[in-house]
Amino acid sequence: MAKRRLTDQQKRRIASNKNHLSQLQDSTDSAADNQIFNGLVVSHHGRKLVVEIDDGQRYSCKLRQNLGDIACGDSVVIQVDQQQHGVVVAVNERKNVLEKTGFAGQVKTVAANIGQVVIVCSVEPEPNDYLIDRYLTAAENLPAEALIILNKIDLLNDDNRSTIEAIRSTYKNIGYRIIETSIKENVGLEELRAALKDTTSILVGLSGVGKSSLVKMLLPDIDIRIGEISTASKEGKHTTTVSSLYHLPDGGALIDSPGVRDFTPWNRNKEDIVNGFVELKPYQGYCKFSNCTHTTEPGCAITEALNKGELSQQRVNSFKKMLEDLEESARL
Ligand SMILES: Nc1nc2c(ncn2[C@@H]2O[C@H](COP(=O)(O)OP(=O)(O)OP(=O)(O)O)[C@@H](O)[C@H]2O)c(=O)[nH]1
Ligand SMILES: [Mg+2]
Ligand SMILES: [Zn+2]
Numbered sequence: 001m002a003k004r005r006l007t008d009q010q011k012r013r014i015a016s017n018k019n020h021l022s023q024l025q026d027s028t029d030s031a032a033d034n035q036i037f038n039g040l041v042v043s044h045h046g047r048k049l050v051v052e053i054d055d056g057q058r059y060s061c062k063l064r065q066n067l068g069d070i071a072c073g074d075s076v077v078i079q080v081d082q083q084q085h086g087v088v089v090a091v092n093e094r095k096n097v098l099e100k101t102g103f104a105g106q107v108k109t110v111a112a113n114i115g116q117v118v119i120v121c122s123v124e125p126e127p128n129d130y131l132i133d134r135y136l137t138a139a140e141n142l143p144a145e146a147l148i149i150l151n152k153i154d155l156l157n158d159d160n161r162s163t164i165e166a167i168r169s170t171y172k173n174i175g176y177r178i179i180e181t182s183i184k185e186n187v188g189l190e191e192l193r194a195a196l197k198d199t200t201s202i203l204v205g206l207s208g209v210g211k212s213s214l215v216k217m218l219l220p221d222i223d224i225r226i227g228e229i230s231t232a233s234k235e236g237k238h239t240t241t242v243s244s245l246y247h248l249p250d251g252g253a254l255i256d257s258p259g260v261r262d263f264t265p266w267n268r269n270k271e272d273i274v275n276g277f278v279e280l281k282p283y284q285g286y287c288k289f290s291n292c293t294h295t296t297e298p299g300c301a302i303t304e305a306l307n308k309g310e311l312s313q314q315r316v317n318s319f320k321k322m323l324e325d326l327e328e329s330a331r332l
Helices: 006-014 018-028 129-139 161-173 189-195 211-218 270-276 302-309 312-332
Strands: 033-044 047-052 058-063 075-080 086-091 097-101 105-110 116-122 143-151 177-180 200-204 244-249 255-256
Touching: 033 211, 047 075, 047 086, 058 075, 105 200, 116 129, 129 143, 129 161, 129 270, 143 161, 143 211, 161 312, 177 189, 189 211, 200 211, 211 255, 211 302, 270 312, 302 312
Parallel strands: 058 086, 116 143, 116 200, 143 177, 200 255
Antiparallel strands: 033 047, 033 075, 033 244, 047 058, 075 086, 097 105, 244 255
């Protein structure tokens, strides 16, 4: 590969990003024999990242300590030495960033520059509606499109049908798109393929719902681990441990992420929660009491709408639970 220094255009682009100017100057001082590229973070594990540059070449890169939390989907500047070792020297401005709270309340970056959050649920393991609502809140606040996948519909039977029906109608009624898929029976895959075109989507959801299986189905040639689910607990075994980005043949990219283990919401404040429940927004501010908890107060606009059948009880429960969880985390 031809040795390349920073072009004037690259210099201008980077220099315009004031946050990273000092980092870049720092790096170019010692860059005489190094090549500099713009690239995309396609996987990230600990302090090691894999960065893909424009021509498709991938470099395993280290991370400068002062750059903060970098994630899959980040656009970065890397410096590659003669041994082909890369170092990330700057992060370009992000469009958005998806975060979660891990153990002990620590906020972790899941992915950056997301166009669509694809919430993958399955017939087995059974969907968790509070988790779906948390992801929808996150998507609304990024902001990014939200899409719900109901995978493994080949496993529908008389025992689980009503649960799945309830999920389907709740989210369709408030305007979210749901695609039903089965990898086993080849259902919904073309619809999914079309929905993923020309944007960067991240697959999120419980372990074992089939996120990696969907990626494998769309990109049969890639090497990706698929895990069995436990026959006893019907839960996944956390097979995927690192988020990875894959390019789709029709345009667009797909990030596979590890199944969630913890249930701590990552809402920063009450406004995020209010903004996250699209169908509740029209009622906000119409309760008699400004500090209404929407439980037993008279003149509660949300309770009235619930009684009229205009809202879903499950969604209102999630809304209240998210507000309670936020208060609780503020007390900690
Ligand atoms: N019956 C059925 N099984 C499926 C389907 N899709 C995936 N599976 C199975 O579900 C199990 C879990 O699949 P994975 O793709 O590893 O799940 P995942 O969501 O990536 O899980 P984590 O990486 O742990 O988060 C595997 O045994 C798959 O074969 C489907 O449509 N129908
Ligand atoms: Mg997986
Ligand atoms: Zn109220």
